[in-house]
Amino acid sequence: MSTDNIITASNLTKIFGAFRAVDGISFDVHPGEIFGFLGANGAGKTTAMRMLCGLSMPSSGNATVAGFDVYKEPEKIKRSIGYMSQKFSLYEDLTIRENIRFYAGIYGKSNAFIKEKTARLLKQLHLEQEADKLVRSLPLGWKQKLAFSVAIFHEPRIVFLDEPTGGVDPVTRREFWNMIYAAAGEGITVFVTTHYMDEAEYCNRVSIMVDGKIEALDTPAGLKQSLQAASMDEVFLKLARKAVRSGD
Numbered sequence: 001m002s003t004d005n006i007i008t009a010s011n012l013t014k015i016f017g018a019f020r021a022v023d024g025i026s027f028d029v030h031p032g033e034i035f036g037f038l039g040a041n042g043a044g045k046t047t048a049m050r051m052l053c054g055l056s057m058p059s060s061g062n063a064t065v066a067g068f069d070v071y072k073e074p075e076k077i078k079r080s081i082g083y084m085s086q087k088f089s090l091y092e093d094l095t096i097r098e099n100i101r102f103y104a105g106i107y108g109k110s111n112a113f114i115k116e117k118t119a120r121l122l123k124q125l126h127l128e129q130e131a132d133k134l135v136r137s138l139p140l141g142w143k144q145k146l147a148f149s150v151a152i153f154h155e156p157r158i159v160f161l162d163e164p165t166g167g168v169d170p171v172t173r174r175e176f177w178n179m180i181y182a183a184a185g186e187g188i189t190v191f192v193t194t195h196y197m198d199e200a201e202y203c204n205r206v207s208i209m210v211d212g213k214i215e216a217l218d219t220p221a222g223l224k225q226s227l228q229a230a231s232m233d234e235v236f237l238k239l240a241r242k243a244v245r246s247g248d
């Protein structure tokens, strides 16, 4: 595995009108790590993530993802990553099997690859009996697990997850994190936003955004130590307290 950073961001900024949604953030992500990207509502996480995914042009600053430049090579970035947005992108009126086939097809995978991997995936998710049912009929937690599986189906180098476990129970969240660990074990770098502080503890390193800026970045243990906090909850509260902006 390369030791080069898989994500580099330097003074990355996004301005909407006069509003600095992302205000000069700089950080690196190492290959294979689980990187938690935290911040209160409206802090700028989704905006930053969209720039890194090649979905939105920065106003200024620089960033590379998987070695590709966000300004010059957004299409190459899109092919190297998986992305699970907050409003995850499964088609409710397609079946589970059709959704897998659709997304795998976008990445130009061969029929043999898709067939073999779909069978394996349905088995892993215990969804063999449900494969021909509409996604609409699945409970939320299952949709999230399926959306994650679809996001990494093409075996990307990095997967970006925007609040992947919002609204589900703790047991399902734990199962979801087991899937994240498995993906990381296969060498996929995981970049994840979350509002759940127990999930922040599962990350190798965590950055905390406040009003468009990164206020702190370290391992969970390092953050707790430097902020003299007993828990990540306390770390977050100490930093987010400074926020002027409120979410919408």
Ligand SMILES: Nc1ncnc2c1ncn2[C@@H]1O[C@H](COP(=O)(O)OP(=O)(O)OP(=O)(O)O)[C@@H](O)[C@H]1O
Binding pocket: 016, 019, 021, 039, 040, 041, 042, 043, 044, 045, 046, 047, 048, 247, 248
């Ligand atoms: N296209 C846009 N035009 C104008 N303002 C925007 C646009 N997109 C985002 N914003 C603003 O930028 C700020 C940051 O939004 P963003 O969605 O990145 O925050 P976030 O940290 O992901 O929040 P959440 O946790 O609620 O998803 C918010 O105040 C939002 O209203």
